[in-house]
Amino acid sequence: MKVLVVGSGGREHALVRRLSRSPGAEVYAYPGRAGFKDDCTVLGGDDISPKAILNTASRLHADLTLIGPEGPLVLGAADLLREQGMPVFGPSQAAAALEGSKHFTKVILTEAGVPTADYRSVRTMEEFESALISIGLPAAIKADGLAAGKGVVLVRNEGEARSCATRFLVDRELGAAGRHLIYEEYLEGEELSLFAIVSGENYALFPAARDYKRIGDGGTGPNTGGMGAIVPVPGISGGTIESYGRLVFPPVLAELSRRDIPYRGILYAGLMLTDNGPKVLEFNCRLGDPEAQALLPLVNEDLLSRMYEAATGGWIEGPVSVKRGASVCLVLAAEGYPSAPVKGETLPGLDLVPAEGVDVFHAGTARAGENWIAAGGRVLNVAAGGEDIEDARARAYEAAGRYRFPGSQIRKDIGMPGVRG
Numbered sequence: 001m002k003v004l005v006v007g008s009g010g011r012e013h014a015l016v017r018r019l020s021r022s023p024g025a026e027v028y029a030y031p032g033r034a035g036f037k038d039d040c041t042v043l044g045g046d047d048i049s050p051k052a053i054l055n056t057a058s059r060l061h062a063d064l065t066l067i068g069p070e071g072p073l074v075l076g077a078a079d080l081l082r083e084q085g086m087p088v089f090g091p092s093q094a095a096a097a098l099e100g101s102k103h104f105t106k107v108i109l110t111e112a113g114v115p116t117a118d119y120r121s122v123r124t125m126e127e128f129e130s131a132l133i134s135i136g137l138p139a140a141i142k143a144d145g146l147a148a149g150k151g152v153v154l155v156r157n158e159g160e161a162r163s164c165a166t167r168f169l170v171d172r173e174l175g176a177a178g179r180h181l182i183y184e185e186y187l188e189g190e191e192l193s194l195f196a197i198v199s200g201e202n203y204a205l206f207p208a209a210r211d212y213k214r215i216g217d218g219g220t221g222p223n224t225g226g227m228g229a230i231v232p233v234p235g236i237s238g239g240t241i242e243s244y245g246r247l248v249f250p251p252v253l254a255e256l257s258r259r260d261i262p263y264r265g266i267l268y269a270g271l272m273l274t275d276n277g278p279k280v281l282e283f284n285c286r287l288g289d290p291e292a293q294a295l296l297p298l299v300n301e302d303l304l305s306r307m308y309e310a311a312t313g314g315w316i317e318g319p320v321s322v323k324r325g326a327s328v329c330l331v332l333a334a335e336g337y338p339s340a341p342v343k344g345e346t347l348p349g350l351d352l353v354p355a356e357g358v359d360v361f362h363a364g365t366a367r368a369g370e371n372w373i374a375a376g377g378r379v380l381n382v383a384a385g386g387e388d389i390e391d392a393r394a395r396a397y398e399a400a401g402r403y404r405f406p407g408s409q410i411r412k413d414i415g416m417p418g419v420r421g
Contacts, residue, residue, distance in 0.1 A: 007068030010363030022304035035362025050077035074100035131183035145177030204318030228414030335407025
C-alpha cells in the first residue's frame, strides 16, 4: 500500500516511522525533511496547499493520504482528495472547524451537552466589556481562528484583559484569526489530552497523554508548540480514560452526524480535570505535537489498517493496543525560541545510532553539506520508553544529552510529579 504522509515536523516523522512498520507499507513524506530518509521516501517541496497535496497524491497514486498539520485540513484538503475518490485520513473542512473555529467548538459542545467552560462570543470592544462583566476574571481570551499557538491568552486583571482585546480586535495583531474572540471562564485543574481514531460515530481511544506547553521549568515563561509529553498520565486508569471518552466523543460525534458532518481521522480533546469533573478546553483535528512522538512508539498493532478503515468509513473498535510501560518525549528547542529562534547551529550526534528504546525525531533540522543544522524553533524530539514514567524519563534525559547543541533549550522537569505544563 502506498501511503502519503503530509507534513515535515516531528509528529510526521513519528507517523512515517510507525506506518513504515506495517506489512506491505510503502511510505512517502511530502514535503518531509532530510532526517526522515531512513524511514520513508522524502518527496520534498514547500507547498502544502490543498491543491498541491491533491496533485502530489494523484501523481503518486497513493492508496492512502494522511494529513498531519491542521492548516491544510482547515482549508479543505481532505475534501479535494475525497472528491477524486482518494482515501484520506483526516476530517473534512466542515469537521476540521472543530479546530479552526473556537466558536464552532463551543456551539457543538453546548448542543451536545458536553461540559465546557462558560463563555461569551466577542466581536467588538462593546461585546468584550459585556463579557468582562458577565464572566469575570481571571479568564481566557481565545482567537476564534488558527493563530499558530499565539491565540490563547490568560488574563488576570482588567488591564491585561483590555490590552489583549484591543490588540486582537482593534490592532488586528492576529489578522483574520482574531476578528472573533471567545471570552472564557478560567478553569483550574490538571490538563489531559485524549486522542481517538474516528470513523463517523465509531472511535478507538489511545492512552491519554499530557503535554507541557511553557518554555520554562515549572510551567513558566511563554507558551510554545510543546516542550515535552508523557504517556500514560500517572494516576489516570484505563477505566477512567474510557469514561472520559464516553463523556466527550459519542455526543460530539452524534451532533456532527446530525449536522451531516461525518468525521474521519484523529480527534484530539484537550480536557481540564476540575473539581467539578472534566471539561473540554479545545479540540484539535490531528495528533498532538509532541504527544504523537511519545504515543506512537508505544502502539502495538497495525495502525495503518486502523487508519485505512477510518478513511474509508469502515467500522473501528477500541481501544488501540499499546505496549506495557510508559514513554517520555523531550523537545530540544533552538536558542531564542519561541519568539526568535536562532537557526544554523550544528547538531552533533545525529549520525549515531540511538540507544535501544530511544527514538530521535527530526522536527526542525536540515542538511548542510556533511552537517546537520538547526532549521526551526523546535529542532529535535527525543523519546524513550521505560517500565514507568520515572524510568522512561531517566532514559529520555540520558539520551537527550547526546544531542544538545549550542544555545539549545530543554525543560528539566518533564514527567516530574506535580509539574504543570
